[in-house]
Amino acid sequence: GQQVMQIPQYQHVQEGEDFTTYCNSSTTLSNIQWYKQRPGGHPVFLIQLVKSGEVKKQKRLTFQFGEAKKNSSLHITATQTTDVGTYFCAARTGANNLFFGTGTRLTVIP
């Protein structure tokens, strides 16, 4: 079945350092979404990317969708303790279902 690989599984950074998580698929994706789950919480929708090569920014967060629509990344500039949580990508290949990546758990050390 559809697989979306996400790396790294864990990332520890000092507060103020940058952070990036990557999402890769062997098949072309219709679109890709990113979610954030705080510790003990539930996933919350962050953004959706649809177009090849698309780049979107939300304050310190930058989201990219690859030219071939097979990969995506989320980059956080100058991390803060409020960024702590697990970041998931979720992708569609045209069907209704979203396939979630395994997530990257971010720890920010003050």
Added chain:
Amino acid sequence: DGGITQSPKYLFRKEGQNVTLSCEQNLNHDAMYWYRQDPGQGLRLIYYSQIVNDFQKGDIAEGYSVSREKKESFPLTVTSAQKNPTAFYLCASSTDRKLFFGSGTQLSVL
């Protein structure tokens, strides 16, 4: 206050017992979903429903059952056939293809 309500927050199942997890939404969304989350893994789709009185199996439907008699409600029953039910269960509804999640139910086996 609009949203998705899951109950209970914690649930314990005895051997051979069926248990039902509740999910109610007042967002007027047509589509609803059940996901299972295990530590270190992404979200895996159990069942989904695009419309009242209709639902489809997801990737890991074995040992689970659902009903969709009302637009607002999508309960999940974990049957005794599910041999490894301990997990965090998340209900979601969607509009514009982005998911809105409930706060989850942690199911454990006694």
